[in-house]
Amino acid sequence: MSNQVRKALIVVTHPVPGSLSHVITDRISEELVGRDIEVEIADLHAEGFSPAMTAGDVMLYRGAGELAPEIAREQARIDQADILVFVFPVYWWSVPSMLKGWFERVFNGGWAYTLDEQGRVIGAMRDIPVLLVATAAGNENGYERHGYAQAIQNQIVEGIFGYIGMKNTQVAYFYDADNATNERIEQLIDAATPLLEKELPLSTV
Numbered sequence: 001m002s003n004q005v006r007k008a009l010i011v012v013t014h015p016v017p018g019s020l021s022h023v024i025t026d027r028i029s030e031e032l033v034g035r036d037i038e039v040e041i042a043d044l045h046a047e048g049f050s051p052a053m054t055a056g057d058v059m060l061y062r063g064a065g066e067l068a069p070e071i072a073r074e075q076a077r078i079d080q081a082d083i084l085v086f087v088f089p090v091y092w093w094s095v096p097s098m099l100k101g102w103f104e105r106v107f108n109g110g111w112a113y114t115l116d117e118q119g120r121v122i123g124a125m126r127d128i129p130v131l132l133v134a135t136a137a138g139n140e141n142g143y144e145r146h147g148y149a150q151a152i153q154n155q156i157v158e159g160i161f162g163y164i165g166m167k168n169t170q171v172a173y174f175y176d177a178d179n180a181t182n183e184r185i186e187q188l189i190d191a192a193t194p195l196l197e198k199e200l201p202l203s204t205v
Contacts, residue, residue, distance in 0.1 A: 007038040008196075009081035013088040013099040015045045020135050020180050025087045027185060028133070031193050032083070042077060044098050049074075051101020061109055074106045078125075083196050084166075087133045089177070093148045094155060095134075103160055112164040123165020129196045130161055130169040133188070135177035143173070170195040 010029060014021035022043075029039045044051075049070065059065035067075075078084065088099050095103075107113075114122050134152070136143065143149040152171060161169040172192040174180070 005037060005082045007040065007081050008032050008083040008085060009040050009042060009077050010085040010087065011042045011044065011099070011102070013044050013086070013096050013102075017046070019089075020174070020177055020185075021087045021089060023180075023185060024133055024135070024174065024188065025085075027189050028085055028087070028193065031189055032196075037083070040077060040081070042074070044102060049098065049102060051098045051105065053101070053104055057105055057108070063110075067108075068105075071105055071108070074102070075111055078106070082128055084128065084130045085133065085196070086131070088135070090134050090136045090148075090152070093151050095152075107160065107164055121163065123163060125164045125166050127165060127167055130166050131192060131195050132156065132169065132171045133174065133192060134171060135174045135180075137176070137178055139175050140173065143175070149173070 008029075010025055012021055012025040016022075025041060029041060032039050054068070056065050056068055057071075060067060086095075086099065088095050091097070094100070109115075111124065113124050116122055132152075138148070149171075157169045157171060161167075172188065172195065174184070174188050
């Protein structure tokens with residue numbers, strides 16, 4: 001990895017401790033630590049993050065009010081990270097509501113994106129590596145045949161991360177997750193971690 005990469009933030013979204021998402025999170029953390037990367041894990045359920053938009057969030061979107069302390073904390077975590085990893089189960093062909101709410105509240109206007117004089121959106125985030133690790137009950141053929149993988153690409157990779165200027169976003173699927181084995185978990189780790197090993201300038205936008 002680049003010697004510019006110092007810290008990773010892993011955001012895990014699963015309500016059950018010891019779930020596949022948590023096992024994968026721990027293994028990715030071990031892999032990154034083994035590469036001399038400091039790792040912070042944000043367990044949204046364990047930390048009690050509230051995903052519901054508040055009146056204050058809406059006022060902030062309209063350019064008034066103050067940033068909520070819990071959102072300031074999440075933004076600071078991102079600002080300090082050189083790599084972002086999100087680990088979650090696929091619910092109804094998208095991310096869980098907890099993670100969707102995290103995106104909605106944390107990636108707010110004025111911080112994650114701005115508007116130019118013509119009202120066009122300009123992504124304001126550093127283009128650091130982002131890895132989405134999605135555990136899926138279905139198989140790869142089904143995801144491709146029904147367009148589920150493309151839906152996640154459109155909604156999350158482009159609709160969220162691309163919107164805020166993070167173009168180096170990859171998705172690693174763990175298919176047939178209900179039949180996970182230790183061997184398959186290790187195969188996922190071997191396949192996913194190289195996605196984070198690209199030499200990228202970490203300049204501030």
